[in-house]
Amino acid sequence: MSLEQAIRLLIIGVEVGSIYALVALSVVLLYRTSKVLNFGQGEFSLFGCFLAFTLTSRFGFPLWLAFLLGLLASALVAGGFYAFLMRRAKAQDPMGLLILTLGFGLFANSALSLLFGVDNKQMPGFVDVIDTWTLAGFTVSKNSILIAAMGFVMMLALYVFVQKSKIGLAMRAVSQNPEVAKALGIPVNTVLISSWAAAAILGTVAALLLTPAITLNPNAMLDPLNKAFAAAVIGGMTSLPGAVLGGYLLGIIESYVGNFVPQFKLALAFVLVIVVLVVRPHGLLGEKETRRV
Amino acid sequence: MKKSKLAVLTLSAVTAVALAQDTTGVTSNSIKIGTWGPTSGPAQVWGTVMLGIEAYFAKVNQTGGIHGRQIELLKRDDGYDPARTKLVVKDLIERQNVFALVGGVGTPNGLAILEDVRSNAIPWVSPATGSTAFSQIKDGKPATPTIFSTYTNYQIESVLLLRHAVNTLKLQRIGVVYINQGFGLEGAKGVEDEIAVLKDKATLVAKIPHEPSETSLALQALKLKESDAQAVVLYTADAYAISLLREMAKIGFKPQILASSVLTGTAMFQAGPATGWNGAIAASFLPFPTALLAEGKGDLKADIALLAMSQLSPAATKADPFRMLAGWAFAQPLVEGLKRTGPNLNRADFVKAMESLKNWKGSLFANISYSSTDRQGNNSVFLVKAVYAPKPGFVKVGGWVSFDKKR
Amino acid sequence: MAMTHQHSERDLRLVASPQGWTMLALMLIFLLLLPQFFPAYAYPVALFMVYSLVAIGLNILVGFTGQISLGHAGFFAIGAYTAAKFAPIISFPLALVLTVLVCAAVGFLVGIPALKLHGPYLAIATSGFGLAVQQFFANTPSEWFGGHSGLIVEKRALFGELFARDRGYYYIVLLVALAFIFMAFNLARSHVGRAFVAVRDAELAAQTSGVNVEQVKTLAFAISAVYAGVGGALFAPLLGIVSPESFGLLLSVQFLSMIVIGGIGTIVGGILGAGLVTALQDQLSQAANWSGLLYGLVVVLVMLFESQGLYGRWQKIRRSWKTP
Secondary structure (H helix, E strand, O other): OOHHHHHHHHHHHHHHHHHHHHHHHHHHHHHHHHOOOOOOHHHHHHHHHHHHHHHHHHHOOOHHHHHHHHHHHHHHHHHHHHHHHHOOOOOOOHHHHHHHHHHHHHHHHHHHHHHHOOOOEOOOOOOOOOOEEEEOOEEEEHHHHHHHHHHHHHHHHHHHHHHHOHHHHHHHHHHHOHHHHHHOOOOHHHHHHHHHHHHHHHHHHHHHHHHHHHOEOOOOOHHHHHHHHHHHHHHOOOOHHHHHHHHHHHHHHHHHHHHHOHHHHHHHHHHHHHHHHHHOOOOOOOOOOOOOO | OHHHHHHHHHHHHHHHHHHOOOOOOEOOOEEEEEEEEOOOOOOHHHHHHHHHHHHHHHHHHHOOOEOOEEEEEEEEEOOOOHHHHHHHHHHHHHHOOOOEEEOOEOHHHHHHHHHHHHHHOOOEEOOEOOOHHHHOEEOOEEOOOOEEEOOOOHHHHHHHHHHHHHHHOOOOEEEEEEEOOHHHHHHHHHHHHHHHHHHHHOEEEEEEEEOOOOOOOHHHHHHHHHHOOOEEEEEOOHHHHHHHHHHHHHOOOOOEEEEOHHHOOOHHHHHOOOOOOOOOEEEEOOOOOHHHEOOOOOOHHHHHHHHHHHHHOHHHHHHOHHHHHHHHHHHHHHHHHHHHHOOOOOHHHHHHHHHOOOOEOOOOOOOEOOEOOEOEOOOEEEEEEEEOOOOOEEEEEEEEEEOOOOO | OHHHHHHHHHHHOOOOOHHHHHHHHHHHHHHHHHHHHOHHHHHHHHHHHHHHHHHHHHHHHHHHHOOOOOOHHHHHHHHHHHHHHHHHHHOHHHHHHHHHHHHHHHHHHHHHHHOOOOHHHHHHHHHHHHHHHHHHHHHOOHHHHOHHHOEEOOHHHHHOHHHOOHHHHHHHHHHHHHHHHHHHHHHHHOHHHHHHHHHHHOHHHHHHOOOOHHHHHHHHHHHHHHHHHHHHHHHHHHHOEEOHHHHOHHHHHHHHHHHHHHOOOOHHHHHHHHHHHHHHHHHHHHHHHHHHHHHHHHHHHHHHHOOOHHHHHHHHHHHHHHOO
16 A cells, blocks of 8 residues: 555545544533433434525525524434433333433434435535545545534533533533432533533534535434444543544544455444453543442 | 256146135225335335335326226335335235235345245236346246336346447446445446456456445545546445545546436436536436426426326425336336236236236336246336536436347 | 342242243143134244344343343344355254354353443444444355345245245244243243342342352353344244345344333343334334334333333233232
8 A cells, every 4th residue: 555545545534534523522422421322313413404404495594594503403302302201211221211212213213204305405514515625635625624623623612611611510520420419409400401402412513514415314324323332432432532532543444444345344343343342441531430339 | 956847837836726816905996006115214215116106006096997996005114124024015915915016125125025925926016126036037937927027127227338338438447336235236246247248348447335324435436546447337325326426526536427227316416517427327217207307308108107296295206206206117017917907807817917018118118028938027228318507407318228138 | 220120030930820820821822823823923923933032132131141232133143144054954953053052152252352341332342243243244255145145045945845934934933932932931040040130230249259250241141142043043944035134233223122122131021022023013014104203102102101111011010900
């Protein structure tokens, strides 16, 4: 492999990885507070996308306003899902909650198909998805740079939010021990509802940036979400920088592996997950969670 | 050898007995017909085919039905899971007692119910799959005499696409990108076989698969560019094809695109005029309605079908005319067979009536012919070119081309 | 997790009372006669029995040791492909034995790295295993396992004319399923079963009282894999075709939903969950466009209103009858 080819593969890996990273951030944010993998995450995000799509294409809303309303809508759905379903479900063990998100995902996926159709729609975006910049002979997609930049901005913003803000502090307290947090007078429910909403916003930002490139349909987030789960696990389910690191690692390794054995790209990506976990059972940057005996 | 022949003999004897005067699913004023496809899960775009079938039956029923009988269509969702396909089709056959099956999406899905169709001698018209397994001929006889295929198999499209690229456009270095599952693999094999036939006129420089779920096809685009292919054949679904075309445009690689018939919907034009879709050549086994053309009048029969469908399922017809029209076309030979059977409808006579279709041009297909030794009714395709001016749509490139069925 | 084991003592015995024996006998007679009187239900019920085996196996892992798996479609696939490939060569019973050996070995191997992992890490790692198995069968040379087209399995060639169709083959599924269900009940009562439960409820306590936790966990993985594999081996002739499309992540998810819906940690729960999921697939498909919506809704409702699945609900109903 020539150096030039190696760099091209690296660029492709980084471009895909930035999507995984952004979605993985939302996975980690949610897991830190709720200890749940949300299999309905893709549908929350796509609801926002479909809404934004309908607002611009049918009602002529300006793009920024439609996107903003889309973000708001998914935040509401996610917050509502937690407040009205997750919190009230009788099955409160992790497995039961996982299946609850799955059931809701199936329900929501069908609902999206019935409401908006199953065909591929052209999602409008802020930049032309085939526009590129050329740096030293290598072309880089403008949309990918936007996604990567957004990933870093979101990671930094979240970091500041979680470390410095009051609600961020409350989130950390809840993530460490919900019972103690409750005893200390922290409004645990409000914190959890807002972390569901925040995770949905993150996921929707990713979806709004990705769907212009790959078209919008009810299954558009299936693969990114699966990869984001893998990325979050590689980086460590409790670490925000870990999610970003995991996303990029997965994207880059997929790119190099896929160059040689495209058929086994997916399988090898997950073998990587297993290898990382055997060496570091809590991911690269994750902390060991205290397990109650 | 002897044993297998004996098995075939007993099998056909059993079939003959089962078929005799079998009027399951038929009453004096109705005929029950079953179909299935995915309306949930990742393959759900293909469920649209069922709406096309439904629309055609609605039209037939409106005009008085067939010999006084109304068609009652039972639709089922199998989520593209073969175990569920068998569940729903057994329900249709054994509990709902349908007279016949029509459409039915997917190769592994169809294979999962082949044995049931064969042993119960259920008429099945137009399996919605390009696999040759359903029209197979064994010892000079159809392996499953009650199946009548219409869907042109993907290998035939490949032949026509490649001949155009090599003989007309004088391109030699051919690449193919395909989705790593049933239909993609069949298409890729068709390309490989035809290149072997064309010998020194063309070489296959890239054969690149992608997984049924991938976020980006940038890698495939890069590999294509490295192969320096002059023409690239696409055997994949709309969203992946669009992603690939855009990734190719990003790295400034624009070979001649050759596309499978499954990419002849309106969605593909989202790829954009700056991508290889502008000028792409696609194969089609269905005539094009005016709505899909860049200019001029389309096929009259297709226009009539589209109008009828847009009254029943406006959103789906607008979004996905290709699969809607396919459903419509799949149902047409079935209805013709029912008409030809006459008022005394039974499965044995229906099979004979279907076999009497010879060079029949009454459907959207170019022509349909069956015989007692042939169950692949249609082998005609034609080529179109995707353009963006005066408006995004296709223009015709030549007329129908029919192929020897033995290929 | 702590809530789920309160009924397990009861569950350890296959049948507890004379009424129980009568119920069991009636159920067996019903199952034996079903293909004769309701031939159209032979396939759905056989499929339900196949899924039951997988659910029981998954429940041995999840319910008895607290480990999660989103990769059981992988073991199911290994069983199906082993049967499809080798039954025509070495006969179906021997292929079944081979399946047990292969799945036990693979289960054991997967169980070792799984020891270190918990919660989401284990869930994602096992889903990766399932995916790798699917890709292996799809992408290895097609002379091996048929590649993407898969392998055709002919019941007629394997079992003869008597079992060539679903209503005959049903009895083979019934026989094997009953044998493995019986073994599961015995396992739950045995030393091993008690060790499983001890590990789930208090890993440290179990360790200090002399249970080799690592051994127990890997053993649970192996046994669980065997059940899924046997289910797969029965599935191959039942469907008649084994192709990679059948063994995706969605199937693993479906298996997990069976035990959660039916009741984690109980054998009957797994069977009930498999029954409900198969019945929903069978019935909801009629709703065409609405089927996914309704299926999701049922799952959500069960989780909303019942913490211990269908079996827990059944137990509550039974207790409310007994204590008027």
